[in-house]
Amino acid sequence: MIDAEIPEHLLKTKRGEPVTLLEAISEALFEEMVDDDRVFLLGEDIGVYGGAFKVTRGFLSYFGSERVIDTPIAEGGFTGAAAGAAHMGLRPVVEMQFMDFISPAYDVITNYIATSLYRGAGPMPLVIRGPVGGGNRGGPFHSQNVEMAFFHTPGLKIVYPSTPYDAKGLLKAAIRDDNPVIFEEHKALYRAPALREVLPDDDFVVPLGKARTVREGGHLTIVTYGAMVHKSVEAAETLEREDGVSAEVLDLRTLLPLDDHAIVESVKKTGRLLIVHEDTRTGGIAGEIAMRVSEKAFEWLDAPMLRVTAIDAPVPYSGSLEDYFLPQTDDVVKAARYLAGY
Amino acid sequence: MLAPTVRAAGAIFLFGGELVDFFRQYLGRGSGPTRGREANVHWVDFPRGILGPVSHLGTMIEVMAGVTLAFRLRGEERIGMVFYGDGASSTGAWHEGLNFAAVQRCPLILVVENNQWAFSTPTHKTTRLPSLSAKGPGYGIDAESVDGTDVLAVFDATRRAAVLARAGEGTRMIELRYYRRLGHAQHDAQEYVDPSEIAEWEKRDPIELYRARMLTNDWATERDLEAIDREVIEQCRAAAERAMAEPLPEGEEAVEGVYTDVSPGIPWTRSMHPDPAMARGVT
Numbered sequence: 001m002i003d004a005e006i007p008e009h010l011l012k013t014k015r016g017e018p019v020t021l022l023e024a025i026s027e028a029l030f031e032e033m034v035d036d037d038r039v040f041l042l043g044e045d046i047g048v049y050g051g052a053f054k055v056t057r058g059f060l061s062y063f064g065s066e067r068v069i070d071t072p073i074a075e076g077g078f079t080g081a082a083a084g085a086a087h088m089g090l091r092p093v094v095e096m097q098f099m100d101f102i103s104p105a106y107d108v109i110t111n112y113i114a115t116s117l118y119r120g121a122g123p124m125p126l127v128i129r130g131p132v133g134g135g136n137r138g139g140p141f142h143s144q145n146v147e148m149a150f151f152h153t154p155g156l157k158i159v160y161p162s163t164p165y166d167a168k169g170l171l172k173a174a175i176r177d178d179n180p181v182i183f184e185e186h187k188a189l190y191r192a193p194a195l196r197e198v199l200p201d202d203d204f205v206v207p208l209g210k211a212r213t214v215r216e217g218g219h220l221t222i223v224t225y226g227a228m229v230h231k232s233v234e235a236a237e238t239l240e241r242e243d244g245v246s247a248e249v250l251d252l253r254t255l256l257p258l259d260d261h262a263i264v265e266s267v268k269k270t271g272r273l274l275i276v277h278e279d280t281r282t283g284g285i286a287g288e289i290a291m292r293v294s295e296k297a298f299e300w301l302d303a304p305m306l307r308v309t310a311i312d313a314p315v316p317y318s319g320s321l322e323d324y325f326l327p328q329t330d331d332v333v334k335a336a337r338y339l340a341g342y
Numbered sequence: 343m344l345a346p347t348v349r350a351a352g353a354i355f356l357f358g359g360e361l362v363d364f365f366r367q368y369l370g371r372g373s374g375p376t377r378g379r380e381a382n383v384h385w386v387d388f389p390r391g392i393l394g395p396v397s398h399l400g401t402m403i404e405v406m407a408g409v410t411l412a413f414r415l416r417g418e419e420r421i422g423m424v425f426y427g428d429g430a431s432s433t434g435a436w437h438e439g440l441n442f443a444a445v446q447r448c449p450l451i452l453v454v455e456n457n458q459w460a461f462s463t464p465t466h467k468t469t470r471l472p473s474l475s476a477k478g479p480g481y482g483i484d485a486e487s488v489d490g491t492d493v494l495a496v497f498d499a500t501r502r503a504a505v506l507a508r509a510g511e512g513t514r515m516i517e518l519r520y521y522r523r524l525g526h527a528q529h530d531a532q533e534y535v536d537p538s539e540i541a542e543w544e545k546r547d548p549i550e551l552y553r554a555r556m557l558t559n560d561w562a563t564e565r566d567l568e569a570i571d572r573e574v575i576e577q578c579r580a581a582a583e584r585a586m587a588e589p590l591p592e593g594e595e596a597v598e599g600v601y602t603d604v605s606p607g608i609p610w611t612r613s614m615h616p617d618p619a620m621a622r623g624v625t
Contacts, residue, residue, distance in 0.1 A: 040415070066415050072445060077404050077438025081446075084408020087393065088343075090415070092408075107435070111398050112405065118599050120376035120386045121393055154600050178602040209604065257604050295610075295618045 006030075007058030013199045022190040024164035024199060025129075026055050028171035029093060031203070033063055036091065039175060040067040042078050043095030052097045053131055053190060079105035079128065083113050086126045091175060096130030099184060100144045113180045114155030127174045129183035132160075133227055133278060134310070134326050136187050139317035145226075145279040147255050150182050151288070157208055158256040160184040162229035164197050166253055169206030177208060186227040186278075195230075208254045211262035217248035219340050220272035223263055223289055225252040228276045228327065235332035245340040247274075255285060263289060264296045271302035272339045276332055281309040303342035308335050343409050345393045345402040345424040348383040349455065349522075353425065358390045361577055365585035372591030379599075399426065400435030403452065407443035410450040410513075421449040421507040423500075429460025431477065432468050440513070444481045447512035451503045454515065455490070457522035462534045475517040483513045490518030491546040494555075520548065 010030050012019045019027065033039045040063075041056060047070040050057030060068045071078040075096065082092035096102045102109070109128070116124045134143040147158050157179050161167040167185065174181040189195060214229060215236055224232045229251045236247040248266050252259060267273050273293055275286035286307035293305060308331045316322050346353045351364065366374030368382045375387045376394070386394035393409070395402055406424040413420040430436055431454060443450045454474045458465055471477060478485025484506075488499045496518060503514045521543035525532040532540075556562040597606050610618045 069446070072438070072441055074438035074442065076435055077407070077442045080401060080404020080435065080439055081408030081411055081442050084405040084410070085412045085415075086408070087388075087405070088409055088412035090412050104434075107398055108401055108404060112396055112401050115396075117602060119380045119384070119394070120388065122388050123602050154606060157601075257601075297619065299619070 006062065010058060013201055016198060016201070018196040018198045019164050020191050020193075020196050021161070021164045021167045021185070022053060022055060024168040025171055025185060026057070027199075028168040028175075029056065030059065030062075032093075032172055032175045033059070033067065035203075036175075037067075038089060038091045039093060040069065040085075040090060041093050041095065042069045042071055042082055044071055044073055044097045046070060046095050051095060053187070055095070075101050075103075075105040076108050080108040080112065082126050082128075083108060083116070083124060086124050086180075087116075087122060092126045093175060094126065094128045096128060098138075098142050098144075099130040099132040099146045100141045102128065102130070102146055102182075103149070106149065109150065109156070109180070109182075110153045114153045116155075117179070118155060123178040124180045125178045127171070127181045127183050129171070129174075129185060131187045131190065132184040133186040133188055134315050134322060135227070137317060137319055137322060138187075138315070140314040143315035143322075145184065145277075146182070147184060148279055148283055148285065151256055151285065155180065156256060157181045157254065158184070159208060159254050160186075160226045161253060162186075162189065162226055162251050164195060165199055166206050166212070166251075168199060169204050170208065170253060172203075173205040173208050176205070181208070184226065188227050189230075206253070209257045209259060210253065211259040212251045212253055213248065213262070213266070214251050215247070215249040217246035218270060219245045219247060220274060220336055221248045221250060221263075221266040221270045222274045222276055222332070222336065223250045223252065223266075224276040225255065226278060228278050228332075231327070231329045232276050232332055234329045235336060238329070238333050239336055239340070243337060243340065245336070247336055247340075258285075258288070258292070260292050260296065263293065267293050267297045268300045271300055272342070273301070273303075273305045274332070274335050274339055275305070275307040276327060277307070277309050278327060279310060281307070281312050284309050303339050306335050306339055308332050343391045343393060343406070343420070343422045345395065345406045345409075345422070346385075347395050347425045347427060347455065349427075349457075350425045351385075353423075354385055354387070354390075354392055357387075357392055359385065359387055359392065361581035362584050363387065365582045366588065369585050370590060371585055371588045372595070373588050374585075377595065378591040398435070399430035400433030400437075400439065402426065403430075403436050403439030404442070405439075406450055407439045407446070407448050410443065410448035411446050413449055414447065419508050421451065421504060423451045423453055425453045425455060427460060428454065428456045428458070428465045428468060428474060429463070430454075431474055440481055440483075440515075443513040444483045447510070449507040449510070450513045451500070451507055452513070452515040453500075454517045456517050456519050457490075458520075459522045459526070459535070461526040461530070473517055473519070475515055478515045481513075483515060484511075485515035485517065487517040487519055490520030491548040491551055493548055493552040521546070523547075 046056045047060040222232045239245040290305040308327045370378040384394045406422045410422040475485035475487040
């Protein structure tokens, strides 16, 4: 430890102040590093600069350069190195500067990290985290959602929080998990003022693999995650107000393993299912969810299962294009209205 | 920690790997080191410090960079050795792993087995450099080339590198120059190689050369060496027979060990439930 003073901005919860989703993530990382000296960080510009989004601001001076490692620009190399350190009992947390840049590490994640336990090389307790998502005019390479590139890989877990509380609790659970976890943080939620909340000042975790009912409802189920949780809730409120339709909104929180039970129970209650995701359409998680509901709750369905998603295109830069590309609240309202009246 | 290639079984035996496990692994036995999960020559034996190879060449250099980073971060005197071939020296993973290890001064020894052939591609088609150790200075690390047919020269070079790596001198590279006398695998008849090239290298069989040296120096007699040959062949035969007599794993073990805590479940068509909606804990 270089500097014994904990940076002020990491003590908001201790002071009872509300935190943003980004601050919740910083607190989770910081607390886990304090509590467990096996936890260390690897990534581009995370030390002196504090990370492209300043998630690790102040970490270097507190923990030193052996636990906050600025890496060469080589996502495959440092993710592979994280795997090696995990073999030796450390618990690395890798930051992708943007999750779009996880693609050079696809090889080592899918072929090595995800298979390690199964191949007899032992557990792989590591987290790969970073910013995802569109709406920030970032263009094709600073806006992607990467979950479906990894959803097909047994051995990985994928987490995608929508609130500061969940972000902190899920990240702590991910760091303590003995399996490799890909942790997606939506940039539009990072500093969203409306999401700021006061968190419990204790060592809480949110278990992986459990969805959360954000809003109870009886007429239809909206299954969603990430930034779309907030658009879906907004849509549900519009439907309640304008149509008297009550929509249940389920936030998946963990995408892999998927909480089938929560999805199926909600569909059995409402008989109608709308799946909303910001990721592109073809090969999106909606297809898998619909298949599972077909297997487990077909007879409870009163309407076809529908989805609202981004368009099958690279994420465009220009505002007008990106807004058209992304699923919007109005799309959710329209689809839910159709379903409710089916 | 050791990360061998598929051709470095000798290194595994030096780490305590047992012959019977070699055959169990090859035959996919449930009793084998990877319980029938990994391929025939991908011998993972973590308790013995052996991280087996994966087919994606270069990956193990990245992984061993991290293994040895952990040694350095914890102030341990342990070191790692990662083996790879002339072919893997072209991959991006090789570059990224080596560069990371060099920058972080990881106590890692890279051992490149330059056997002149990557499947059917000769080394001169994969690099303009006269030797693979010439790549070392590009990463700011010490590297040397050794006659890989000279057992004692290899031993000396390895010992020197190990001493320096343990002393905190960071990452280093040893190129072993020798020859792949047979094809890439059993299916490969090696038609792309000039037979005279093989004949030349066969004169430099490292085992034959070392036998001659032992005899010349009176380190052993012909009888001693023949006794060792007979003993080793007998051990191999016994180990192979033992492994062959052991069963394959139960099929349903395929669902185990994907995660430490959750299971993919049994396919419902193989469960007792005729209706998928009624089948619980299955997929």
